[in-house]
Amino acid sequence: MAEEESLELEVSDEPKSKKKLILFGSIAAVLIVIIAATLWLLLSGDETAAENSGGEAVAEVKASDKREAFYAAMPRPFLFNLPGNGRTRLVEIKVQLMVRGKDDDVLIKKHIPLIEDALLTTFSGADVQKLSTLAGKDELRLLALLNVQNTLQPIIGRKVVEKVLFTGFVMQ
Incomplete structure (x- = not known):
């Protein structure tokens, strides 16, 4: 009977560790997606904002930068x-x-x-x-x-x- 209890305890620990692994994996995946989305917005947002505000001034600056x-x-x-x-x-x-x-x-x-x-x-x-x-x-x-x-x-x-x-x- 003592052997059965120890087996049951070991079996019940495995699903908890799998649940923890899944939980940490999903949290890591969400963080990676959030970081990637933030970087994409920051890096692409500067160009879009620059193009939308002051079109002629931006065009003049871009033209002058080429010289x-x-x-x-x-x-x-x-x-x-x-x-x-x-x-x-x-x-x-x-x-x-x-x-x-x-x-x-x-x-x-x-x-x-x-x-x-x-x-x-x-x-x-x-x-x-x-x-x-x-x-x-x-x-x-x-x-x-x-x-x-x-x-x-x-x-x-x-x-x-x-x-x-x-x-x-x-x-x-």
Whole structure:
């Protein structure tokens, strides 16, 4: 009789382990499907949203991305003083502008004095505390890009500069 009880216990454990295996397998399958669906929506949703919103602007960006990138270096670095924390800091920034296509490169070189003025105005209004951090430098770079684009927009009629790049940055 003791042997029968032990056999019955062993037989009854097998269906529970099979049920656990099926349960864990189904949970794993559901998680894989959810992860795959989420990745598919995230990766395909960006293209669809970009195509649906601002059709002409997106088409212009896609057309400009196909052209070769040119980098127009400013002829001299920007040197300026910034007051902060009881002492004045000397800052030197070397800048290059990224444009698309040879025609835009020629346009940028034609308007270098105007671009230098816009950049110097932007840089001299910076804060020493912000320039000490990477986020502050990124914010200054974005502000410089917007200022250059807004300065050139009335003259050229479109946004020519795609990026402002800091190729040298020294603060003493």
